[in-house]
Amino acid sequence: MAHQPSEPGTTGTARRPGKKATRYAVPVAVAAVAVASVGLVPALADGGDPDLPDITAQELVEKIAASDVEHLSGTVKISSDLGIPGLGGGSDQNGGLFGGHSERPEEDGGEAAPQDGTSPADPSAKLPELVGGEHTLRVAFDGPDKQRVSVVEDTSEFTVVHNDGDLWSYDSASNTVFHAELPEPPKGREHGEGMPGSLTPREAAEKALAAVDDTTSVTVDGTTEVAGRDAYVLAIAPEDAADSTVDAVRIAVDAENGTPLRVTLDARGAGEPVLEAGYTKVDFGKPDADRFAFTPPEGAEVTEAEKLKERHSEKLNGLPGLDGFAGLGEDVEIIGEGWDSVVRVELPEGAMGGDKGLESKEAQSLLDAFTEPVEGDFGQGRVVSTTLVNALLTDDGTLYVGAVTKDGLLKAAESD
Template identity: 50%
Template sequence: MAPYEPEQDTSETGGLRAGRRKATRYVVPVAVAGVAAATIGLVPALATSGDPKLPDVTAQELIEKIAASDTEQLSGTVKISTDLGLPSFGGDMAGGLAPGSGSGGGGDGKGSAADPQSKLMELASGTHTLRVAADGPDKQKLSVLDDAAEYSLIHNGDDVWAYDSKSNEAYHSKSAGKAGESGKKDAPEDLPKGVPSTPKELAEEALKAADDTTSVKVDGTAQVAGRDAYRLVIKPKQSGSTVGQITVAVDSKTGTPLKFTLTPSGGGSAVVDAGFTKVDFGKPAASTFDFTPPKGAKVTEEGDAKAGKHGFKDGGKDFKGGKEFKGEEDLNGLNVIGKGWNSIAELELPGGQGIPSGGSGDVPPDAQRFLDSLGDKVSGDFGSGTVFKTRLINALITEDGKVYAGAVTKDALVKAANAAK
C-alpha cells in the first residue's frame, strides 16, 4: 500500500469547502422517495477485500473527485445492517408508527401496506438486502428483498409506484412534474424527502459537517464490490461526540462512494455501514423501471392515502383544535447550542412538563418504574431529568419540559443544560 499524506485539517484548505459545496449537487438518485436510512449499512466482510495499490491522492483531491462524479446510471446490490441499540422497527410496529402509515397500513383503514413512509422505516434496524438501479433523474428503482417477499419502489417519468408482494398491495403517486433547482423533478409530497439512500448521499451529508472541527484524510485503499477504492476518513476533533469516525470508500475511477461506515466513539460494531456488494455502472435495461400492478392487487392512490394519514381523517390534524402539525414550525423555541459535531438542539415541550418524577405522585408506581427504566436519571444546576440513549443520538428531557438532543454523550447534554440556566 502506498503511503498517504498526514492528517489534513479542513481549516487549512478553503478548497475542501468548495469541493463539498459542489459535491452536494451530484446525488445518485437511486430511490426517489429516499430511504429512512440515516441508519443503513453493509456488513464489511461481505463487501471489502484486498489492499490495491493506487496513485497517491490528497484529501482535497479525493473530495474534488467525489464532487466531479456525475454517475447517474448504475445497478447493483446493497447489503444493509443497522445497530442503533434500539428494538427492531420491523413489521407491524414500523407500519403503525411511521408517518403517513394511516391506520397501520392496509387492512380496513385508509392506509396502504405499500406506503413508502411506513415500509421504508423497517430499514432503520436489522439487516436487509437491497437491489438498486438508476438511469438519470427520472428513472430509479429500489427493491427490499426478504426471504419470502419483496418490496419495490419505482420512479419512471411522472409516475411513482410502490409494491409490497407480501400483502399484494400497490401505492401510486405522481411526480410534481417540474424540475427544481437541482434539475430533478420533485417527489410527491407524501414521500420521505432529504433522507440519504446511497453511500454517495451519506458521504455528502458527512462532508457538509467537515469544518474546522473536523479532520479529513486519505487512509489507505480497499476493494469494494470488486472495484478499487480510496478510503477517506472523517473524524471529529472535538471530544464529547458519539461519532468516532466516518470512513468512505471512493471508487478510484468514477469518484462514486461505494461504501460508508460510521463507527461510534464508544467502540463496538458500526452504527451505520452502507455499501455495495455488487455494482455495475452500465445503463440498466429500460424494462427495469416498468411496473403494472399484478392481477388482484389492491391499489391505493396518493390522494386516497392522505385521507388516512396519521390515522386521522383530516390529514394530520389533532383531535381538539383541528390544528395541523407543521414540524419544526410547531417546536417551541428551537435553538442550537455549540457547533460542529457537538451541536445540541434545545427546545421546549408543549405544556412545559417533562417526564414525571418518582415523587410527583402523578403516575402509579408500576408505571413510574417503567418510565424510569427507559433512560438514565441525571441532575445538575438545571434540576433533574432523564437521558434517553442510543449508540448515536442521545436526548435529555428535563422535568420542566426542556429537551437537549444531539450526537453527543450524556455528560455533554448535562453540561449544555447547566450552561443554559
C-alpha cells in the same frame, strides 16, 4: 479496509459556503471542501489493499464532485447497531422488517391494512425502519428521473419506484400500493435523491460531505476493495470535539469514476461500525427501461396521495442523523457548534401522552426499561442512551438530542 494513522500535515479543515446552505446543494458543499485544500499529503495503500496512485483528500473530494455516473444497478447491504433494544434486525417473526402485516391479504388469512387513513405501502413510514439490524437493497438508477429500490426480506419485499413525476411503492406483505405525484426536484438533486428515505452509499456520502465545516478534518485513509472495485478511503472526523460520540465517517470512493461505494460510521469506543451501507454488487451499465415501469398487482389496494410537498430544513443542515426533526418548525433550536451540537425541541401539546402523560403505568414501565432519571437546572427528566445518540426528555416536554455523550447532552441542557 486499511485504516492508517494520519501523517503530519494530512489533516485540514474545510468551510461550507455558510451554515444556511441546504443539504440538497451537495455539489456546492463538495466544491467548498475541495477549495479549502484539505489533506494535502496522500495516504498510501497498506497491507493487501489495492496499490493505487497517490491522491490527496482535496483531489479525492474533487473526484467525487466531478463524478458523472448516472446509470447504476446493484445490491446494497445495510447494517446498523445503535445499541437500542428492540431494533435488532429483520426477522420475519413479526411481519419482517416492516412488521405488523402478514404476507398474505386478509381474504387469504392475512392481516388487513390499517383503517386510519394511512397505507402500509407509504415509503415515508416504511423506509425509516431500516435503522436497525441488517437489510438488503436491490437498486437501479437511470439519471435523476428514474430510480428503483427494493428492500428484500426472507418472505416479503418492499419496492419503491420513481419514474419521472410518479412515485409508486408496493408492500408485498399487505398487498398494498401507494402512489403520489412528485414535485419538481430542486436544482442540484440527482443520483436518486428524489427517492424518499434513500440509503444508498452516494446519498450517505453526500450528507457526510455536507456536514464538513471548520470543526472537521478530512483525510485519505488508505485504499480498499468494494464489490470487486478498487477504492480510496476518505475519512471525515470531528476535530477538537470533546463531547461528540462520532469517531469518523469513512467513504470508500471508486478509484475509476469517483462514485461512493461504501459508507461507514464509527462511534468512539465501538469496536465495529454503528452504521454501514455498501455495495456487494455494482454495475455501471444503463438499466433496462422496464425496471422503472410499475403496474399495481392484481387485487392490490391502491392509496392515492396528495401531491407531495418538498420539505427540508436549513436550520438542521449538517447535523449527522438529526435532519428528521426538519418538520417540527420554529420550535427547533441548536445548542453548541459543529459535532458537539445538540438539538432542542419544544414538543407540541399532547405529545407527552395525553392527560396522564409520562405518569401512566404503561409509560412508566417503558421509561424504567430504557431510560434513567436525571435532574439539573433544566428540572427533572429521563435520558436514553445509545452508542451514537443520546436524548433527554424533560418533564416539561422539552427534548434534547445529539450525537454527543450523556455528559455533553446534560451540559447543553444546563446551558440552555
